[in-house]
Amino acid sequence: MRIMHDLKIFIAVARLQNLTQVAHQLNLTPAATSAAIKRLEQQVGAELFVRSTRSLRLTKAGDTFLAYCQQGVDQIDEGIRQLQQQRQSFSGQLQLSVPSDLGRNLLLNWLDEFGLLHPDLHLRLYISDRLTDLYKHPVDVAIRYGHLADSSMVALPLCAENYRVLCAAPDYIAQCGELTHPLQLAEHRCLCFMLRDSTHTRWQFRQAGNPLSIDIKGDYISDDGDVVRRWAVAGRGIAFKSLLDVSEDLLSGKLRVLCADWQGESAPLSLLVPGRQQLTPVVMALRDFLTQKLQQQFDKTLATGIRR
Structure with a gap:
């Protein structure tokens, strides 16, 4: 994010009051550092520094802006850190869309079991046979039958041989x-x-x-x-x-x-996500867990449940 980049340069310049030192510290050229300050001044509509050939100091507007700027950057950095931490851990909220029949009669109990294995994970379950648009609705993962029509989606097989x-x-x-x-x-x-x-x-x-x-x-x-x-x-x-x-x-x-x-006719079951960035550790763990459960159920039914 360029705005974050410029804000961090502004904070560093405000502290050191020296463009050359900031440029060296951030591995930038003095010209690039100066350009970042100018872009920021254009965006906020005010001069942030009083410049001379030998000195650089904050204006009154710059001093006011600095306090809010530091707070905002710190909050954004913390937000990014929290998101990265959630992505690598089995915590936070996972929103699932599952078919009506399969969801109520098999997946519901298995998802309860998966939740007990990961107590910091909060599951939100949507049960419907309607095809959920993962780009428009607040759903992280969809489990659906059939062959993938939208090539932009990522599909991981759960039980490919189902029919x-x-x-x-x-x-x-x-x-x-x-x-x-x-x-x-x-x-x-x-x-x-x-x-x-x-x-x-x-x-x-x-x-x-x-x-x-x-x-x-x-x-x-x-x-x-x-x-x-x-x-x-x-x-x-x-x-x-x-x-x-x-x-x-x-x-x-x-x-x-x-x-x-x-x-x-074939009825393969797949786990769908909008893109590969959504293949987080918890999603992959859920996929492995459900694949094992579904395969066991499928094999057991073939062995003893097909009666004439």
Whole structure:
């Protein structure tokens, strides 16, 4: 910041009352030191020094300005020091934006655990499926599904192999019949997720490298992923959910995977920050912590939660 540079030169000149000594002390030329004083005088609209060929002393305006100037520089320096200290420590506030379903049913407990490990860290959690603009909203980190559309953002993978599964409650399957092929979705009630004004009604699958895309009609539609999951658990119909979102329901038997021989579309989970400067030690620690938790959950669900 040039203004800070000029202010510090002014303070040094006011103390030593010698441009040459200040220039030598700050590793500058006398001309550069003099130019800094002139810029500052133009900005404040007053002469700060009385100059002669042999002496240099503060004017009355300069003497008044010096007290405020020193106080302001000290406060700014302290502010910079505090920011640098927070950046290198696990303290201060960390603001997170997480998806509705994943946030409530998995991340909430894990974030509590992470907070206990770092008691000086204050977490502020925003739970929503709407895509948070990290440049406009007071959010440090966003956790989101899907592939990164904004190339200016930095994305760190949390669970890259995650994918969607067809799932329904045992009561629904007992009442409406087993689904053996995705094409049979037309005969069933489908539960749909809506983001903004766009409803996810094209469900994509792959089997042995062969893709299959199906347009479905939803009897129940919500812009909250957790609501769609709750409808599925309640037996309202078939949902097409991220495996991580329904992992606990699959493990408990509240939901069952349908057409397990067909893999749903990819749903990689990532941690997003606006730029690399936001990859602070605490953000990287959070990423490592969540990556381990999510991978364990994903592997456990694949091992015991995929039932037909």
